[in-house]
Amino acid sequence: MTAQYIDGKAIAAQLRAEIKAEVAGLREQGIAPKLAVILAGDDPASVVYARSKEKAAANLGIAFELFTLPGDTAEADLLALIERLNADAAVHGIMVELPLPKQIAKEKVMEAIHPLKDVDGVHPLNRGYLMSGQPGLVPATPMSCVELLERSGIELAGKRVVIIGRGETVGKPLFFLLLRRNATVTVCHTRTKDLAAEARRAEIVIAAAGKAGLVTGEMIAPGAVVIDAGINEGEDGNIVGDVKTAEAAEKASLISPVPGGVGACTTALLFRNVLLGLKLQGGMAHE
Numbered sequence: 001m002t003a004q005y006i007d008g009k010a011i012a013a014q015l016r017a018e019i020k021a022e023v024a025g026l027r028e029q030g031i032a033p034k035l036a037v038i039l040a041g042d043d044p045a046s047v048v049y050a051r052s053k054e055k056a057a058a059n060l061g062i063a064f065e066l067f068t069l070p071g072d073t074a075e076a077d078l079l080a081l082i083e084r085l086n087a088d089a090a091v092h093g094i095m096v097e098l099p100l101p102k103q104i105a106k107e108k109v110m111e112a113i114h115p116l117k118d119v120d121g122v123h124p125l126n127r128g129y130l131m132s133g134q135p136g137l138v139p140a141t142p143m144s145c146v147e148l149l150e151r152s153g154i155e156l157a158g159k160r161v162v163i164i165g166r167g168e169t170v171g172k173p174l175f176f177l178l179l180r181r182n183a184t185v186t187v188c189h190t191r192t193k194d195l196a197a198e199a200r201r202a203e204i205v206i207a208a209a210g211k212a213g214l215v216t217g218e219m220i221a222p223g224a225v226v227i228d229a230g231i232n233e234g235e236d237g238n239i240v241g242d243v244k245t246a247e248a249a250e251k252a253s254l255i256s257p258v259p260g261g262v263g264a265c266t267t268a269l270l271f272r273n274v275l276l277g278l279k280l281q282g283g284m285a286h287e
């Protein structure tokens, strides 16, 4: 079998169109959705991600403000900035670029963000809501995996899904998203005894290990769906996923590539969270 490729760029364009329409409706009501991004230090990847969010915001008609802090910023100063943004009714989403400088405790920062403005879905309350299935803000990358599957017409209920990777940003939250959609979910990780055997049992394989080339063709059952959520630096500085795409595509029925798959939708879903947060904040104010 030769797999069809999921067109993440096309799905991202759909998502952006939906977001733009919603932004237009909000603007008619005099509401200007806004995302605040905090960048402490000069991690090069974070600088690039922050810039690309700024561009995406402009394209969607969402206001954007970048707060850059020096690498030696005291934890108390970062927390004070978050407090100020929490209290600012004109700011609907707050995200802090990771990694943080070493003098700043990541957990304290995540807990400081108002849960309804936590568009990265890192606050413990949002993590808890995700576990229990209550409405809350879900991290964009695992959400992107689910959107790609659902918008490709893949039914998740009753499906055997194997997630490869148990990280806090993708694998673990994805487990709960899939469970909520009634999939039978297995999470594999570095201590899994026979990864190939586990993966071959799956109707859907989602790679989120952060290890280039980990998922080979022999791990894929004939006709399975493969979603690659890996982001790794390739030999010539290009981005590659966790899946050996060409060989996996010989077995799979449908495959999501890197780039042009999960990553293509990630930024749009972050901004969808800004709109969701805005709605949840409004809901609170009117209660």
Ligand SMILES: Nc1nc(=O)c2c([nH]1)NC[C@@H]1CN(c3ccc(C(=O)N[C@@H](CCC(=O)O)C(=O)O)cc3)C=[N+]21
Pocket (backbone or CB within 6 Å): 008, 045, 046, 049, 050, 096, 097, 098, 099, 141, 231, 239, 258, 259, 260, 261, 262, 263, 264, 265, 266, 267
């Ligand atoms: N401090 C920090 N901030 C982030 O915003 C951040 C992060 N760390 N760590 C990783 C995740 C993931 N993420 C992506 C955003 C856009 C694409 C994207 O646009 N990808 C396109 C283009 C990729 C290319 O340039 O070829 C694609 O996959 O088709 C991917 C991934 C941001 N993140």
